[in-house]
Amino acid sequence: MYTATRKRLQKLTDSTSKASKHFNRYEIECLIKLFYTLLEETTEKQSSIGIDRNAFRNFLHTTFGMTDDMIMDRVFRAFDKDNDGIVNVTEWISGLCIFLRGNLEERTKYCFEVYDLNGDGFISREEMFHMLKNSLLKQPSEEDPDEGIKDLVDITLKKMDHDHDGKLSFADYETSVQEEALLLEAFGPCLPDAKSHLEFEAQVFKDPHDL
Template identity: 75%
Template sequence: MNRKKLQKLTDNLTKNCKHFNRSEVTCLIKLFYNLVGDVAERPVAVVGLDRNAFRNILHVTFGMTDDMIMDRVFRTFDKDNDGCINVSEWVNGLTVFLRGSLDEKTKYCFEVFDLNGDGFISKEEMFHMLKNSLLKQPSEEDPDEGIKDLVEITLKKMDYDHDGKLSFADYEKAVREETLLLEAFGPCLPDPKSQMEFESQVFKDPTDFSDM
């Protein structure tokens, strides 16, 4: 990408970007194209990060290990649902992922946890996510029973309208009262250490990058 194209892309993405300045957007664009690699060698026209490449970034850079959650984070970034994260989805997704307000992160986490996209987090969805994210402890008891109990405890705490599932309004109210509940069903945001390391490595002076 030549400098003129890069400047135009940076201008467009900076306009809609709440939490990154122009220099940071430039760094993220350059990182994106470094991660995507040499486009000329690719037979497909779509330029972007596929599911595996993106999950690798979540795992290596942000320490995520839960397959189900990583898959949902990918889908939340991939707004046009084409199976590939393009450069604007990358920048806009990272805006919330790294620096979003509590409101933005609440919307994002709810979207991650609403596995079937129906606007609710059901008991079944909670069960699957908690079963995935909890460490398997060897015990005499049936581990599923313990997770079912945990689902009931969570519902009691978060299900304000008592309909047996969490609407966005339920979830938002619970998070406002106790922010630790933001990631109640699994880690889908970077921990502060990973975030700081990522930002310190990526947000260098954009002139440090060689021309693309």
């Protein structure tokens, strides 16, 4: 059973408040409480306290309606900065800071990290193909669906590959997003949609005067 005592909660809130520029102190406390609630769903035994991959993916699915396994896995990895297989409370707050309230620059870096599947600093043609194949609905037709996705990859590269090297660097991606903000989630939804975002904040950040 994971619980945060009042004293521990205040200490955690103090330490994470300093690093958070998008949440106020009350909001951070609410998010830490939610963190401890989600720890109850964590099934993997681990030496340090954190939300495991399954509990985190379940949170993304039930709270924000995410369904793409590959994208949810990549979002988990984007939160899990030290790559230890769990999201600790500091990673939880800093991850949600960008996920919920990041500015365009922060969200661009985050989305690129999600889409760069092998972490080599580029989004390759193959990575685009995998992500678009996953995120597009399967349409019943006689044509080979892979051909349609290959065409879509070609169109995407033509629009976003500014240095024409057959892959997207961060500079290519950032320039494209600055020109057309809709391209931020070009390879699958990895940020909350407006409706689920508002519902989440309304539920988690209840006005303390209403309690």
